[in-house]
Amino acid sequence: MSGNQILSVDRLSMRFGGIVAVNDLSFDAERRKITALIGPNGAGKTTVFNCITGFYKPTSGAIGLTHDDGQAIRLERLNDFRIAKLAKVARTFQNIRLFPGMTALENLMVAQHNALMRASGLTFLGLIGAPSWRNAEQAAIDLARTWLDRIGLLDRADDAAGNLPYGDQRRLEIARAMCTQPALLCLDEPAAGLNARESAALSELLLSIRADQGTSILLIEHDMSVVMEISDHIVVMDHGVKIAEGTPREIRDDPKVIAAYLGADEEEAIAVMESGA
Numbered sequence: 001m002s003g004n005q006i007l008s009v010d011r012l013s014m015r016f017g018g019i020v021a022v023n024d025l026s027f028d029a030e031r032r033k034i035t036a037l038i039g040p041n042g043a044g045k046t047t048v049f050n051c052i053t054g055f056y057k058p059t060s061g062a063i064g065l066t067h068d069d070g071q072a073i074r075l076e077r078l079n080d081f082r083i084a085k086l087a088k089v090a091r092t093f094q095n096i097r098l099f100p101g102m103t104a105l106e107n108l109m110v111a112q113h114n115a116l117m118r119a120s121g122l123t124f125l126g127l128i129g130a131p132s133w134r135n136a137e138q139a140a141i142d143l144a145r146t147w148l149d150r151i152g153l154l155d156r157a158d159d160a161a162g163n164l165p166y167g168d169q170r171r172l173e174i175a176r177a178m179c180t181q182p183a184l185l186c187l188d189e190p191a192a193g194l195n196a197r198e199s200a201a202l203s204e205l206l207l208s209i210r211a212d213q214g215t216s217i218l219l220i221e222h223d224m225s226v227v228m229e230i231s232d233h234i235v236v237m238d239h240g241v242k243i244a245e246g247t248p249r250e251i252r253d254d255p256k257v258i259a260a261y262l263g264a265d266e267e268e269a270i271a272v273m274e275s276g277a
């Protein structure tokens with residue numbers, strides 16, 4: 001870690017009645033890097049996302065986000081709307097949540113609703129067609145079209161989002177999140193259900209977002225080919241706790257991680273590794 005963190009999760013815990021979904025978890029995500037949060041089913045990954053994005057109020061712990069200009073924001077004190085607006089954290093969900101009856105372009109325009117409402121003077125300037133509103137609307141259309149182009153869907157701008165192939169819908173969701181111009185992009189299993197070609201396109205898109213926009217990315221993903229290829233840093237959870245963190249190479253060779261995925265203990269995992277299985 002370079003000390004240039006955008007996100008700092010400090011001793012986060014989340015309980016649901018008797019279930020401890022996240023237990024005293026601490027990790028950092030570095031600015032302009034891709035950090036992956038991995039672990040077996042039920043490890044607590046989505047719960048961490050829900051705490052970061054304000055869908056859950058953590059039982060205890062702190063979640064700090066620091067903008068480029070040094071402004072520090074405590075996310076656990078804000079609701080989801082303010083986290084999106086003030087902290088500029090955007091997310092996607094495990095299940096696609098596009099507006100299926102709206103066009104691809106319209107889905108990207110909706111994402112810019114807050115900026116457009118401000119420019120419209122809360123609709124008045126929009127109603128009279130003021131130049132400031134028209135400029136803002138054109139800028140929103142341009143941004144939406146830029147992202148459609150980036151994901152290879154410009155020629156399908158006017159098609160209903162629900163009619164697009166599954167892999168295209170996944171990329172459209174990411175484009176929609178990017179239209180909010182986030183500082184931190186949180187993606188919950190973006191490769192779920194994708195074939196090998198679509199997964200490769202996704203990896204390419206995420207690497208280009210990191211390189212071109214300088215956006216910091218936090219990624220939950222079960223597809224290890226994607227995780228190992230694009231992550232700068234990996235945090236591994238099991239049963240609500242962090243069991244390892246490091247580079248893809250360090251994580252790949254960690255017996256604790258292999259044991260967690262096999263549902264075995266560490267010694268069995270070492271035996272599996274040594275057997276070359």
Ligand SMILES: Nc1ncnc2c1ncn2[C@@H]1O[C@H](COP(=O)(O)OP(=O)(O)OP(=O)(O)O)[C@@H](O)[C@H]1O
Nearest residue numbers: 016019020021039040041042043044045046047048
């Ligand atoms: N709202 C909730 N109420 C009760 N229990 C919950 C709630 N949300 C999550 N849990 C429990 O917390 C634990 C962690 O769940 P979580 O969905 O965070 O895991 P995950 O690592 O994201 O799993 P997966 O990879 O399967 O999506 C599970 O035991 C789950 O049943």
